[in-house]
Amino acid sequence: MDCGICTSKTILFFLSLVFWGAGAALAYVGAYMINSYGNFESFIQNKQTLVPAAIIIGISMLMFIFGLVGCCATLKESKFGLGCFFLIIMVIFAAEVTALVFTFIYQGKINQDLERSMNEVFEKYDGHNTESQAVDLLQRELKCCGVSDYRSWFNTTWFKNNSTVPQTCCKNQTNCEGHTQLPALLYPEGCKKKLQTFLQDVLTYAMLVVLGFAIIKFFGMLSICVVTCRSSSRRSGYQPLYA
Numbered sequence: 001m002d003c004g005i006c007t008s009k010t011i012l013f014f015l016s017l018v019f020w021g022a023g024a025a026l027a028y029v030g031a032y033m034i035n036s037y038g039n040f041e042s043f044i045q046n047k048q049t050l051v052p053a054a055i056i057i058g059i060s061m062l063m064f065i066f067g068l069v070g071c072c073a074t075l076k077e078s079k080f081g082l083g084c085f086f087l088i089i090m091v092i093f094a095a096e097v098t099a100l101v102f103t104f105i106y107q108g109k110i111n112q113d114l115e116r117s118m119n120e121v122f123e124k125y126d127g128h129n130t131e132s133q134a135v136d137l138l139q140r141e142l143k144c145c146g147v148s149d150y151r152s153w154f155n156t157t158w159f160k161n162n163s164t165v166p167q168t169c170c171k172n173q174t175n176c177e178g179h180t181q182l183p184a185l186l187y188p189e190g191c192k193k194k195l196q197t198f199l200q201d202v203l204t205y206a207m208l209v210v211l212g213f214a215i216i217k218f219f220g221m222l223s224i225c226v227v228t229c230r231s232s233s234r235r236s237g238y239q240p241l242y243a
Contacts, residue, residue, distance in 0.1 A: 011223040012085075015216060016070035022213050023063025029209050030057035036202045052103040052206060059095050066092070070220075079228055086224045093217040096210050103207050115192055118147045125158045125166065136168040142198065144191035145169035150180060152190060 033053035066088045073081025124131040139145055145165060146152030153165045163179075169186045170176030176185040 007223075011219060012070060012074040012227065015089075015220040015223070016067045016074065018216060019063045019067030019070065022216075023060040023067070025209065026056050026060035026063065026213070029206050030054070030060060033202055033206055036199070052099050052203070055095060055099040055102065056206065056210065059092055059099070062088075062092070074227070082224050082228050086221055086228075089217050089220050089224070093214055093221070096214040096217065099210050100207055100214070103203050103210070114196065115147060118192055118195075119152075122147060122152065123156050125156060127158070127166070132166075136166060138191050138195065139166065139168040139187070142191055142194040143171075143187050144189050144194045145187040146190050147192050148190040149188065150183060150186045153180075 030053045033056070066085070069081065069088065070085045072078075073085045121131045122135055125135050126132055146169070150165055150169055153159045153169075159165065165178040165180060165186065167173045167176065167178050169178060171185060171187060176182075178186075180186070
């Protein structure tokens with residue numbers, strides 16, 4: 001029994017300390033998701049994909065306060081404090097599970113209408129406007145060309161007026177002018193597949209981080225139950241039985 005109490009309190013102390021680290025980590029994950037989507041927001045019309053990031057950041061803001069509550073409640077073995085800490089952990093655990101569910105749901109929604117929205121942005125390319133900057137950033141960062149491949153440019157106004165693809169399609173922009181007669185100089189892969197992979201990787205990373213912290217919260221709730229039961233038995237006058 002004493003070993004179980006010691007182990008449980010150690011877990012709670014560790015959990016209290018982890019709250020601060022978890023808050024910082026979750027804040028980073030949420031900000032990273034928002035920043036990643038922000039870089040390519042011209043191609044993503046469904047803003048609901050930012051819901052998991054908003055939930056994660058909301059959780060991280062509460063972590064720092066809750067870590068202090070848990071540490072104090074564990075030190076004093078306060079039944080009221082531990083009860084509040086249990087409630088806090090349970091709410092955060094539920095929020096993290098919700099974030100996981102939303103993340104899983106929106107993984108499938110990333111692919112919906114992505115090709116259509118990308119075609120619309122690529123069609124507006126003129127080399128100077130906001131859409132052009134978004135396309136150039138996308139092709140430069142992901143090392144891709146066109147929606148499906150460089151031939152996707154054939155139906156755009158830019159290609160009809162210039163008979164070339166943008167220089168950001170070129171593997172080496174110093175020796176390439178975007179002529180499609182030399183496809184070996186252009187990036188062979190389209191941007192749609194690479195953007196889908198990038199966004200899926202961001203969501204998967206976020207899911208793994210949230211899942212890890214959710215597991216820690218689960219063991220924390222079990223530990224609170226053990227410590228609370230020990231505290232209640234002391235106050236009622238009962239003593240634990242030893243073999």
